[in-house]
Amino acid sequence: MIHSLSLSDVLADHARSRPRVTAVVDGDLRITYPELDDRVSRLAAALAGLGVSGGDRVVWLGRNAYAVLELLLACSRLGAVCCPANWRQSQDELRFVLTDLTPAAVVWEPSEAVEALRDHGTTWIRAGEEYERLISGTVPREFPQADDAEPVLALYTAAFGGRPSAALLSSAALVAHATSLLVVRQMEPGFTFLNNGPLFHVGTMMFCLATLQIGGTNVFTPAFDPGEVCRLIDAERVTQAFLFGQMIDAVAEANADGKYDLSSLRFVSHSAEWDDMITVDDSPWCRSKMGGYGQTEVGGMLTFLGLAEGGAGFAGRPSPLVQVRILGPDGGEVPAGEVGEICARGKTLFSGYFARPDLNAEKTKYGWHHTGDLGRREPDGTITFVGPKLRMIKxxxxxxxxxxxxxxxxxxxxxxxxxxxxxxxxxxxxxxxxxxxxxxxxxxxxxxxxxxxxxxxxxxxxxxxxxxxxxxxxxxxxxxxxxxxxxxxxxxxxxx
Amino acid sequence: MIHSLSLSDVLADHARSRPRVTAVVDGDLRITYPELDDRVSRLAAALAGLGVSGGDRVVWLGRNAYAVLELLLACSRLGAVCCPANWRQSQDELRFVLTDLTPAAVVWEPSEAVEALRDHGTTWIRAGEEYERLISGTVPREFPQADDAEPVLALYTAAFGGRPSAALLSSAALVAHATSLLVVRQMEPGFTFLNNGPLFHVGTMMFCLATLQIGGTNVFTPAFDPGEVCRLIDAERVTQAFLFGQMIDAVAEANADGKYDLSSLRFVSHSAEWDDMITVDDSPWCRSKMGGYGQTEVGGMLTFLGLAEGGAGFAGRPSPLVQVRILGPDGGEVPAGEVGEICARGKTLFSGYFARPDLNAEKTKYGWHHTGDLGRREPDGTITFVGPKLRMIKxxxxxxxxxxxxxxxxxxxxxxxxxxxxxxxxxxxxxxxxxxxxxxxxxxxxxxxxxxxxxxxxxxxxxxxxxxxxxxxxxxxxxxxxxxxxxxxxxxxxxx
The missing domain is CATH 3.30.300.30 (ANL, C-terminal domain)
Incomplete structure (x- = not known):
């Protein structure tokens, strides 16, 4: 286990290497890395006391909050799996999640849909006071080192056949993916990320975890509110937020009077007003076009535009920690210029869907993860995302x-x-x-x-x-x- | 094996993603990634034909050359282990290496010491023509995917008890370490590294492999010659070379007449003359003081000064892919401010020494790699390297x-x-x-x-x-x- 590095281990190292760094900000709450490490040890011990053990699932039903990161880290310490579910779903959709995942515990914020689910048999812990009592009332405890190849995060995605499946991501995959973002976004200590996108989506979660990885600061806000985003960027000297397209316009408009200083934000160029407010960043992630090709099943991004500046393909080039092949239906590689399925191997890949053995076998046929998306290798080696395999017009x-x-x-x-x-x-x-x-x-x-x-x-x-x-x-x-x-x-x- | 990413896999992806990029330059030889991939497949097939199989050792006895990287990649493809040995050693020292490693093949450049070893029973392949005939005379072959947790590189180090031991590094460790350099040095596609330091030393090898990882260009030169270094930086638009201290002075002096344009070099500030010749780089690796604390057994660097700017500790903070603890003789953590042994876990760590079971058990006691070096955690969480444990004055x-x-x-x-x-x-x-x-x-x-x-x-x-x-x-x-x-x-x- 000398080679293992779980999310819990990353936290344990920061607690020692960054004793004075703020790990988490949420409203009035400010937590340093040693404090976060202590809280996570207490929370893990409390969950264990409630019967949660290795491999069990713990579900978060609520808006964005510091508790999502704490639950994920406590699950890592315990060897359990954390699932931040999309609480905006209907009552029926949420009931499907509980029936599918059979969680050992659910941490919940009140909402009409969630209240109606309380008859589901599991341990229900209400966010806020009850959650805090659990942490303060439990003595921290040492746990045996978790294996970083075991799943720690479950994110619902991939509505094959009409029902979603929970993609399981291991610490090893999440740490590898976070590191690929450190490379492409050139993240450094001091990086402060505003979690204003939903944490049940890999797009926000991946930057939250990259910020953890480099020992930066995660700022949480319940949901996207342009004015509040401006205030938090100014107050916390935020480096990056979860923003694109019309969200950027909304933030720029909310700060049209220049009330807030957004210059700490190092982000993509967007409009003249926006570029005047922020610091335009020159990392590969921000320099030209942001993004690439990704999906939850590969931990987030599989390819990056920032690794293929001036390239022909609209999806860029693979992350340094994966291999990509364009495969035909028989598992053979199709020649450059021809359309096939985007397939992958590598350090950031998921561990399959929870309780979907047939689907998992189908997705990993010929020893490659099949993304379900079609793509093409261009003559310069870059990759073009053509479209979902199942969404084809004839x-x-x-x-x-x-x-x-x-x-x-x-x-x-x-x-x-x-x-x-x-x-x-x-x-x-x-x-x-x-x-x-x-x-x-x-x-x-x-x-x-x-x-x-x-x-x-x-x-x-x-x-x-x-x-x-x-x-x-x-x-x-x-x-x-x-x-x-x-x-x-x-x-x-x-x-x- | 969907999560495995060997050095061979990294090359296979670049062959597809970077068909036009020059992978290797050595004298008049220029090799693109697809050409390198083809040559490595041929070399692996040729070595297999000579009886080299999984776990076998292949030794390089010669100066720096493109063949070192090719042999390492061919060993990765085969599941074998490549050892670039220090050919400057005495005949007795080199004979110890051959007796210790019992290689299945040795690729050699003529020298007095090496000539005298030719009685050692193994397959001897002479670098240059014989090596090239082997590649051109063999048909490339598909090999089953190698497990990236298996050792692929052996570097002699650690003269415990007077005799050196070969530290075994897996593809997984080398890829992880390379990625940590991509983060701290902010390496990007197009990075061109001049391998002018010895490739039998992790200090040069680690940048060679990071350059491979990001799909850059490795330029090889047999040994450090300040004038030739200047010529190559200019001719190949080199981004970084293996230079520090007096080597930098020697290069600056060799180019005192400004004959060569060294502006492509993005490196550390050193002297007024030097800073005028190059582009001073602002990545964490180059920004203030270069380096940190490292050893072959951790893949190169364990801690980076660039992750602890303004910190109290002379060794900086841990790589994002490892944990560091300062442990006492009983395996317990010593408090901040006190001296103990620098111990580590994580993705970049070696797999033990070749054929040293007792030493390996000793080095991994209490579940942590013991570096054999003493250090101290400073109050700000940074680490100070105090000195080798075995070198203490009383x-x-x-x-x-x-x-x-x-x-x-x-x-x-x-x-x-x-x-x-x-x-x-x-x-x-x-x-x-x-x-x-x-x-x-x-x-x-x-x-x-x-x-x-x-x-x-x-x-x-x-x-x-x-x-x-x-x-x-x-x-x-x-x-x-x-x-x-x-x-x-x-x-x-x-x-x-």
Missing amino acids: SGAENIYPAEVERALKTHPAVADAAVIGVPDPDWHQAVKAVVVLDAGATATPDELMEHVRTALAAYKRPRHVVFADTIPKRGFTPDYDALDEAHGGGNYPGS | SGAENIYPAEVERALKTHPAVADAAVIGVPDPDWHQAVKAVVVLDAGATATPDELMEHVRTALAAYKRPRHVVFADTIPKRGFTPDYDALDEAHGGGNYPGS
Whole structure:
């Protein structure tokens, strides 16, 4: 076990190496690394006292809070698995989570949906006073070293066959992924991250854990509120927050009067107003386009745009800690330029879905994790994300991937967002229909948009129908295609 | 094996993700990543054909060359272990290496010492033509995925009991360590490293492998030649070379006429002339003082000064991928401020010494790797390296660690280098004796130096004797204390 480094171990080292550094800020609460280490030891001991043991699941049902990180670290110390669930879900969806995960304990914040679940048989610990009493009333305890290859975090994702599955991530995978962010974002000690995106989503969680890894400060806020984000950036000298697209516009607008000093934020260039408020960062993560290709099952990011500046592929190049292959249905590698499934191996990969043995076998066939997404290796070695494998439109004999069409539409200056579905077509089986959101105040006609994509897309890929909408429904970062199909008459998909 | 990422896997991914990037430059030889991948597959197949199989050792006996990296990668592909040995050693020392490691193959460059060993029973492959014939004459072959937890590199170090031992490093440890350098040195794609230090030493090897990890370019030169280093920096737009202290002075002097453009080098500030020639780098590795505390057994660096700017400890803070504890003889943690043994766990640690079961058990007692070095945790959590555990001077009842005294002496402006030994003393059992090298043209008397350290050191630690020498004999980066004792009358050490 000399090579093991669990999240609990990372904390234990910071408690010694960074005795004066603030680990966590949440409202009036400020916790140093030694204090966090002590609280986590107490919490782990308390959970053990309530019967939670190695491999058991502990669920968080609430908004963002310091307790999410503490629960995750206590689970790591215990060898248990922490699942911050999406508490915004309906009562039925939340009941599915409890039935699926059979948690040994649930820490909860009151809400209508959660209150209705209290008949579910498990240990219920109310966030706030009861949670704090548990910590203060328990003596810290030494636990045997946890194996960093064991799962420690469960995040629901991947609604295969209509029901979501909990992706299990080990400490080893989370530490490796955090380190890849340290590399690409060039994070340093002193990094302060504002957790204003949902912690049940890997996009926020991955930066929370990278901040932990480098011994920085995690600031928690219950949810995204542009004014509060401004206040916290100023007050806590925040280095980075969970912001993109319209969230950035909202923050810039909230600070239009310059009330708050946002210069500590080192982030991507966005608009003239924004760039004046913040410090534009020159790390590979921020320098040109942020992001890459990722999914919960790879710990967050599999490829980074920042590792492929000027590259042809829209997804960049692989993280230094993974391998990527574009594989055909038979498990063989497809040649550069051809579309296949994006497959991966490496240090950041998940350990399978909780209680889904058949799905897990299917996802790891031929010894590679199959992402369920299609991609292409470009001649310069960079990778293009083509679209979800299960979301393909068939028009005539041709395969059309929505993401490709959406990308072309979004290059029009008036388009704020776009999603593409397939609708039944008497001649071609399906036809491409685009649902487009225009920028506030901008105008464009369907004909203009169809004309705009003419050079970028082959004729069979071009939308035959364009409708305008106020917003695109989302599931995480991708369009909610089921909702779009229902609202805009999608159907006749291949295999359906 | 979905989580495994061997050095061979890193290469296989670069061959796809970086088809146009130059991986290796050595003299007239330029090899892209796909070419390197192909050559390594051929070399692995050729070695397998010669009977080398999983776990076998392959030794390199020669100067720095592209073949060292190729052999290491081919061993990774095969599951074998590559040992670049210090070919400057005497014939007896080299024979010890062959007897100890019992390699299945030796790739060699002619030298008097090596020629004399050719009676040793193994497969001898001469570097250059024979090696190239082997590669060109063999068909590349697919090998089953190697387990990244298996050893792949052996580096001789740690002369416990007078004989060196081969530290075994796995792909997992080397990849983790390389990633820690990517973080602290903020290495990016395009990084070009000049391998001008010896590849049998972890100090050069670790940057060679970090450069591989990020998909950069490794430039090889047989040995350190200041003029050639200048030429190569200019010609290959080198980002970093293996340079420190007097090596930097020598390079600056070799380029005093400004013949070569060294501006591609992003490195530490050193002298006015030097800073004018290069680009002073602001990564944590280069920003203030370079380095930290390290040893071969931890993959290179265990702690980094760049993670503890302004910290009290001379060794900085731990790498993000390890834990460090200061332990007492009973395995318990000693309080901050007290001296104990520097111990470690984590992703970068070695897998033990080759064929030294007793030593390995001793080094991993209480579940922690014992570095054999003494250190102290400072109140701010940073770590101070106090000195080798086995190199302690006892004067009166007091323990004196040479490194502490040496550090104080080196703060005198006239002192270029210093080493401290214990000499027999009739009253105090031992007395401290300093061997000092003065800067060229500088003068200082023994009394001046003794006076200089008065404020920094307690009375019992101050040198009672000071002698001057032209140079301090070294073993790697540390003084060769055995040689110093012999030359300057050292003795009466505790336990001897």
